[in-house]
Amino acid sequence: xxxxxxxxxxxxxxxxxxxxxxxxxxxxxxxxxxxxxxxxxxxxxxxxxxxxxxxxxxxxxxxxxxxxxxxxxxxxxxxxxxxxxxxxxxxxxxxxxxxxxxxxxxxxxxxxxxxxxxxxxxxxxxxxx
Numbered sequence: 001x002x003x004x005x006x007x008x009x010x011x012x013x014x015x016x017x018x019x020x021x022x023x024x025x026x027x028x029x030x031x032x033x034x035x036x037x038x039x040x041x042x043x044x045x046x047x048x049x050x051x052x053x054x055x056x057x058x059x060x061x062x063x064x065x066x067x068x069x070x071x072x073x074x075x076x077x078x079x080x081x082x083x084x085x086x087x088x089x090x091x092x093x094x095x096x097x098x099x100x101x102x103x104x105x106x107x108x109x110x111x112x113x114x115x116x117x118x119x120x121x122x123x124x125x126x127x128x129x
């Protein structure tokens with residue numbers, strides 16, 4: 001007697017359900033992480049200055065004008081500033097240098113240290129239109 005093999009199509013809905021669940025387990029945590037680490041809204045430089053400890057270590061998006069300074073412990077450096085002026089150092093300087101004197105948006109991780117002040121480890125520096 002020959003053995004019969006059951007058709008595989010009976011397991012297809014279970015396989016599809018498994019793949020969808022697996023995809024959700026991968027995509028959902030990434031979406032949650034992205035939302036909590038990139039932030040949806042913008043933070044003003046005044047807010048960063050007023051609540052620097054609260055924002056330290058968080059990803060932020062802020063706006064201002066790129067200015068150049070020389071001296072201090074960092075030598076030639078670039079900051080983003082508002083009209084007050086509230087200032088935040090931009091790292092790495094190569095991202096800010098092309099936009100000297102221009103209004104920009106900076107996105108990155110904000111850090112504050114009592115010894116070193118405020119700075120953003122920038123992922124992006126984009127000129128405002």
